[in-house]
Amino acid sequence: MKEAATYILGTAGHVDHGKTTLIRALTGIETDRLPEEKARGLSIDLGFAHLTLPSGRVAGIVDVPGHERFLKNMLAGVGGFDVVMLVIDAVESVMPQTREHMEILSQLGIKAGVVALTKSDLVDPDFLELAREEITDYLKGTFLEGAPIVPVSGTTGAGLKDLVAALDGVLDRVPPRPSTGPCYLPIDRVFIKTGFGTVITGSLWSGRLAKGDAIRVQPEGLEARVRGVQVHGRQVDAARAGQRVAVNLGGVDAERVRRGQVLSPAAALTPSKRLDARVEVLDKAPHPLRNRSRIRLYMGTEEALGKVVLLEADQIEAGGEGLVQFVLEAPVVARRGDRFVVRNSTAEYTVGGGTFLEVAAESHHRKDDRVLEILRQKGEGQADNLVRAFLLQDAHKPRTVAEVGDVLKVDRPTAEAMLEDLEDRGEVVTLSEGRLVLLASSFGEMEARVRALFASLEEKAPWKSGWKPDEVAKLLVERPSKSTQEILTGMVERGVLKSERGLLSSAGHVPRLQADQENVRDRVLAEVRKNEFTPPGWDDLKVGHGLDNRMWRVLSEYLVDSGEVTFISKDIWFLTGTLDEARRRVVEFIRRNGAITPAQARDVLGTSRKYVIPLLEHFDATHVTKRDGDNRVLFGGRG
Numbered sequence: 001m002k003e004a005a006t007y008i009l010g011t012a013g014h015v016d017h018g019k020t021t022l023i024r025a026l027t028g029i030e031t032d033r034l035p036e037e038k039a040r041g042l043s044i045d046l047g048f049a050h051l052t053l054p055s056g057r058v059a060g061i062v063d064v065p066g067h068e069r070f071l072k073n074m075l076a077g078v079g080g081f082d083v084v085m086l087v088i089d090a091v092e093s094v095m096p097q098t099r100e101h102m103e104i105l106s107q108l109g110i111k112a113g114v115v116a117l118t119k120s121d122l123v124d125p126d127f128l129e130l131a132r133e134e135i136t137d138y139l140k141g142t143f144l145e146g147a148p149i150v151p152v153s154g155t156t157g158a159g160l161k162d163l164v165a166a167l168d169g170v171l172d173r174v175p176p177r178p179s180t181g182p183c184y185l186p187i188d189r190v191f192i193k194t195g196f197g198t199v200i201t202g203s204l205w206s207g208r209l210a211k212g213d214a215i216r217v218q219p220e221g222l223e224a225r226v227r228g229v230q231v232h233g234r235q236v237d238a239a240r241a242g243q244r245v246a247v248n249l250g251g252v253d254a255e256r257v258r259r260g261q262v263l264s265p266a267a268a269l270t271p272s273k274r275l276d277a278r279v280e281v282l283d284k285a286p287h288p289l290r291n292r293s294r295i296r297l298y299m300g301t302e303e304a305l306g307k308v309v310l311l312e313a314d315q316i317e318a319g320g321e322g323l324v325q326f327v328l329e330a331p332v333v334a335r336r337g338d339r340f341v342v343r344n345s346t347a348e349y350t351v352g353g354g355t356f357l358e359v360a361a362e363s364h365h366r367k368d369d370r371v372l373e374i375l376r377q378k379g380e381g382q383a384d385n386l387v388r389a390f391l392l393q394d395a396h397k398p399r400t401v402a403e404v405g406d407v408l409k410v411d412r413p414t415a416e417a418m419l420e421d422l423e424d425r426g427e428v429v430t431l432s433e434g435r436l437v438l439l440a441s442s443f444g445e446m447e448a449r450v451r452a453l454f455a456s457l458e459e460k461a462p463w464k465s466g467w468k469p470d471e472v473a474k475l476l477v478e479r480p481s482k483s484t485q486e487i488l489t490g491m492v493e494r495g496v497l498k499s500e501r502g503l504l505s506s507a508g509h510v511p512r513l514q515a516d517q518e519n520v521r522d523r524v525l526a527e528v529r530k531n532e533f534t535p536p537g538w539d540d541l542k543v544g545h546g547l548d549n550r551m552w553r554v555l556s557e558y559l560v561d562s563g564e565v566t567f568i569s570k571d572i573w574f575l576t577g578t579l580d581e582a583r584r585r586v587v588e589f590i591r592r593n594g595a596i597t598p599a600q601a602r603d604v605l606g607t608s609r610k611y612v613i614p615l616l617e618h619f620d621a622t623h624v625t626k627r628d629g630d631n632r633v634l635f636g637g638r639g
Contacts, residue, residue, distance in 0.1 A: 004056045004057055004058050005056075005057045005058075005171075005176045005242070006057070006058045006059075006060065006176065006240065006241075006242035006243045007057060007059050007060070007082040007083060007171055007174065007176070007177075007242050008059070008060050008062060008080050008081055008082045008083075008203045008242060008244065009051070009059040009061050009062070009081070009082070009083050009084070009167065010061070010062045010063075010064060010078055010080075010081035010083075010084050010085070011023065011061070011062070011063045011064055011084070011085050011086075011087055012064060012078070012084050012085070012086050012087065012098075012101040012102070012104075012105060013086055013087035013088060013097065013098055013101060014088075014089070014092070014095035014096065014097040014098045014101075016089070017087050017088060017089040017092070017095070017118055017119075018087060018089060018119055019063055019064070019087045020047065021118075021154035021155070022085075022087060022116055022152065022154040023047070023049050023061055023063050024154065025154040025155075025157060025160060026049075026051055026160060026163070026164065027049040027051050027061065029049035029050070046062055046063065046064060046188055046189070047062075047063035048060070048061065048062060048063070048201065048244055049061040049063065050232040050244065051164070051167075053164060053167060053168040053171070054164065054165065054168055055168050055171070057168065057171055058232075058243075059083075059167070059171075060203065060231075060232065060242075060243055061244075062078075062080070062081070062188075062203065062244070064078060064101075075104065075303070078105060078108055078110075079108060079298075079299065079300045079301065079338075079339070080186065080202075080203035080205055080300075081105070081108070081110050082112075082171075082174055082177065082242065083110075083112045083113050083114075083167070083170055083171060083174055084105055084110050084112075084144075085113060085114055085115075085116050085163075085167070086098070086101070086102070086113055086114070086115045086116070086144060087115075087116045087118055088115060088116070088117055088118065088131075089118055090117050090118060090119050090120045090122065090123050090127070090128055090131045090151065091119055091123060091131075093135065094134065094135060094138050100350060102142060102144075103282055103284075104341055104350060104353070105143070106143060106353075107280070107282075107339065107340075107341050107350070107352060107353025107354070108339045108340075108341060108353060109339040109355075110143060111143055111174070112147075112170050112171075112173060112174050113143070113144055113147055113170065114147055114148045114149075114150060114166045115135060115139070115144065115147055115148065115149040115150065116150055116152050116163055117131060117132065117135070117149055117150060117151045117152065118152055118153070118154060119153065119154075119155075120152060120153055120158065120159065121153040121155065121156050121158055128151055132149050132151075135149055136149065147170070148169070148170070150162050150163045176241070176242055177204075177205065177206055177241035177242040178206050178207075178241055179206070179208050179240040179241045180206075180207070181206055181207050182206070182207050182264055182265050182268035182269075183204065183206070183207035183208060183209045183213070183215070183263060183264055183265060183268075184204075184206045184207060184263075184264055184268070184269075185202045185203070185204050185205065185209060185245060185247070185262065185263040185264070186202050186203070186205065186260075186261075186262050186301040186302070187200045187201070187202045187217075187257065187258070187259055187261045187262065187263065187301060188201060188202050188203070188259055188301045189201040189202070189259065190254055190257045190258060190259065191254070192254045193248070196227070196228070196248050197227075197248065197249070197254070198224075198248070198249045198250075198252055198253065198254040198257060199246055199248050200246070200247050200249060200257060201244070201245065201246045201247075202244075202245060202247075202263070202301065203244055204239055204241050204242065204243050204244075204245050205241060205300075206241045207240075207241060208238050208239065208240045208241070209226060209229060209238060209239045209245065209247065209263070210226065210229065210237060210238035210239075211226055211227070211228055211229055211237055212225070212226060213225070213226040213265075214265075214266070215249075215263050215264070215265065216263070216265065216266050216269075217249075217252060217257055217262075217263060218261060218262045218263075218269050218271060218333040219261070219269075219271030219330075219331040219332055219333045220256070220261065220271075221271070222252050222256055222257070223251060223252070223266075224249045224250060224251045224252040224263075225249070225250045225251050226247055226249065226250075227248040227249065227250040228247070228248035229245060229246070229247055229248075230245070230246040230247075230248075231243050231244065231245055231246075232244060233246075247263065259301050260300070260301050260302035260303060261302075262300060262302075262333050264333070269333040269335070270333070270359070270360040271331035271332065271333050271360075272331055272332070272333075272359060272360040272361065273306075273327060273329075273330065273331050273332075274325055274326070274327055274328075274360075274361040274362070274363065275325065275326045275328070275332070275334060275356055275358065275359050275360075275361055276311075276324070276325050276356070276357045276358035276359075276361040276364075276375055277323075277324055277325070277326060277340070277354050277355060277356050277357055278322070278323055278324075278354045278355050278357060278375070278379050279316065279321060279323075279342065279352055279353070279354040280320075280321040280352050280353060280354050281316045281317065281318055281320050281321065281351060281352040282318060282319070282350060282351065282352045283318055283319040284318065285318040285319075285349070285351055285352060286318075286349055287318075287344075288315040288316060288317045288318065289308065289310070289315060289316040289342075289351055290310075290314070290315045291308075291309060291310040291313075291314050291315065291366075292307050292308070292309060293307065293308055293344075293345075294306070294307050294344075294345035295307065295326070295342050295344065295345055295351065296342070296343045296344070296345060297326055297328065297332075297340055297341075297342055298340060298341040298342075298343070299332065299338060299339075299340040299341075299356075300334070300338070302332055304326075304328045304329070304330065304332050305328065305329050305345065306328035306329050307326075307327050308324050308325070308326055308342070309324060309325045309326075309327060309364075310322060310323075310324050310366070311323045311324055311325060311364060311366055311367065311371065311372060311375070312367065312372060321354070323357075323372060323375045323376070323379075324354075325361060325363075325364055333359070334356050334359045335356070335359060336356055336357065336358060336359055337355060337356065338355070338356050338359075339353060339354070339355055340353055340354060340355075340356065341353045342354070357375050357379055358375070370392070370395075374389045374392045374393060375389070377389035377392065384418075384422065384427075386407060387407070387418065387419070387422065387428070388427070388439065390403075390407045391428070391437070391439045391442070392439065395439060395441075395442040396442050396445075396446060396477075396483065396487070397438075397483045398431055398432075398436035398437065398438045398483055398486050398487065398490070399436065399437055399438070400435060400437075401415050401416055401419060401434070401435060401436075401437065402415075404418075404419065404437060419434075419437050426440055427439070427440055428440055429443040429490070429494075431486060431487070431489065431490035431493065432486065432489065432490070432493075433493075436486055436490070438487070438490070443490070446476075446487055446491075447491065447496055449476060450472075450476065450488070450491055450496060450497065451496065451506070453472070453475055453476060454497070454504075454505065454509070455506070457475075458505065458506060458509050461554075462511065462512050463511055463512065463513050463517065463554050463557060463558040464505075464557050464558070464561055465500065465501070465503055465511045465558075465561035465562045465563075466498075466499075466500060466501075466503025466504050466505035466509070466561060467503060468502065468503060469485055469488055469502075470485075472504050473485060473488065476488075488504065492504070495507050501561070501563055503561060511558060511561065511562055513554070513555075513558060517551065517554055517555065517558075520545065520551060520555060521555055521558070521559070523545065524541055524545060524555065525575070527541075527544075528541075528575060529575070529578075532574070532575065532578040532581070533574075533578065533582065533605045533606055533607035533611060534608060534611060535573060535574055535575070535578075535611075537571070538556075538571075563576055564576055564577075566579050568614050568615065568617075568618040569614045569617075569618075572610075572611060572614045572615075574615075579618075582615055583619065585605060586601055586604065586605075586615075586616075586619060586624070586625065586632075587624065589601075589604050590625070590632065590633060590634050591634070594633065595628065595631035595632060595633050596625075596631065596632050597631055597632075598612055598613060598616060598630070601615070601616060601632075616632055619632070620632070620635075623635045623636070
């Protein structure tokens with residue numbers, strides 16, 4: 001059986017416009033639970049109810065206080081709204097708290113709702129029509145422009161069926177919250193229930209929460225276990241996103257739990273005092289938002305004090321927007337993309353609101369172009385932009401596909417598919433057979449530096465076959481790392497460089513000697529070939545041919561790097577062709593005779609013990625032969 005879609009419906013509106021009365025008329029539930037509320041006939045804190053709509057959808061209702069003195073409590077409830085019921089008294093029409101609540105709802109990104117025109121039984125039809133026209137004009141340009149305006153009476157019940165139908169119709173256009181991903185439940189109420197212990201309530205913003213789940217109370221990181229879950233007073237095995245939930249927590253004292261905390265899995269959230277954001281200042285804000293202003297930040301059910309650092313300008317005027325970093329007095333938890341509200345430090349007025357771009361941010365320098373570009377990419381919100389922003393953070397450090405998946409909250413195949421698409425569009429470069437990824441622009445910058453470096457190296461030392469990767473890394477960057485080596489490997493994969501015998505060079509590089517160096521090389525090799533299996537000492541060649549230090553260095557590097565000469569020990573070397581011939585003769589002898597002794601190898605090669613022992617040990621080390629007592633046989637019995 002398919003589960004009914006669930007939503008959070010919230011009220012908003014001026015004090016004494018009939019929100020609580022209307023909820024009671026719709027649901028039969030009294031949301032004013034505090035003695036003071038009942039005594040004064042005034043909502044002070046959040047109230048909760050639920051309503052099953054004709055479509056079968058279920059709305060958990062959050063009733064917020066309307067009085068400006070309790071705006072803090074109102075802010076603790078509105079963050080989780082999917083749809084709003086703006087309650088306006090037909091007699092008084094639009095009032096100051098109507099306007100402030102609408103500003104807050106807009107800042108929090110609420111997109112849908114209806115208007116309940118209450119106390120309609122107290123006015124005549126002409127006055128009611130005037131009120132409707134005034135409200136219609138007021139709502140122009142807001143998210144409620146064109147929303148249904150339904151006259152109702154919480155006292156007589158008039159219009160309630162029309163209101164319920166209007167709510168159901170609005171929800172046709174509101175997608176349910178995702179039940180996949182980590183549980184995210186901002187706490188709005190905490191109490192102790194006899195026989196159960198600590199109980200919290202809240203609106204489940206995303207994911208599922210089940211009996212037996214291990215959970216953390218963040219940002220304090222308190223470990224707890226879910227002992228029981230209720231939805232609308234009914235015990236359930238699990239709750240899902242879009243439901244009002246009561247959770248019985250085990251393993252944590254109620255004294256340590258408060259409104260503003262969040263229930264989430266252990267690794268889902270990172271507490272932080274620094275959050276990057278894009279802020280939108282209200283058109284009617286009485287003052288500009290200035291750099292380092294003290295503010296109150298409202299996110300989820302949390303209220304936090306701190307200051308705001310403006311990253312682009314020295315102040316943001318009313319109606320303007322900009323990139324900022326909030327630096328708070330205590331750690332909080334939030335999610336990238338979540339909305340928030342900003343008020344001044346004394347909570348006298350609402351400054352504006354916006355969207356979190358990074359919720360565990362590092363300290364930034366103001367007006368840093370690189371930082372601003374990263375945040376702009378994050379502000380775009382789309383997956384491609386999040387990838388770009390992530391790769392920009394340390395532009396020359398390749399990232400793994402797994403890291404990209406973590407940022408996007410997707411599995412590896414999905415991350416790979418997205419990166420393949422970006423690579424096809426020329427925006428990223430993948431390395432190590434697709435395991436690593438780098439921005440194409442960053443790879444291009446590094447490629448230009450690598451090409452320039454090798455052009456310089458090969459111009460100064462054209463005789464060299466190449467350079468060791470660690471030498472190249474040190475010449476390329478001030479502090480080379482594993483990432484530097486990975487990029488060099490990527491240069492080889494993409495044909496920018498070539499790697500031969502462990503040495504790097506440009507793809508088209510061919511080592512070459514000048515004419516006088518060629519003559520010396522030919523003379524030296526001609527002498528060596530006269531006694532191929534008994535080569536002279538390496539340094540003796542320099543002395544014997546009267547070579548100066550530079551000529552000998554050039555010739556040595558050329559012969560060794562090019563592979564014409566192979567050292568089989570610290571002091572013993574052979575022409576590589578001679579070494580190949582020695583291997584052929586030894587293998588051929590063993591195949592004919594089954595084994596070879598050092599004395600037999602000496603005779604086969606016409607050399608001395610000084611050379612034959614190192615040669616045989618070299619063949620052992622390279623798996624041509626293996627030792628069998630005093631004999632050598634073919635490695636692995638190859639025949």
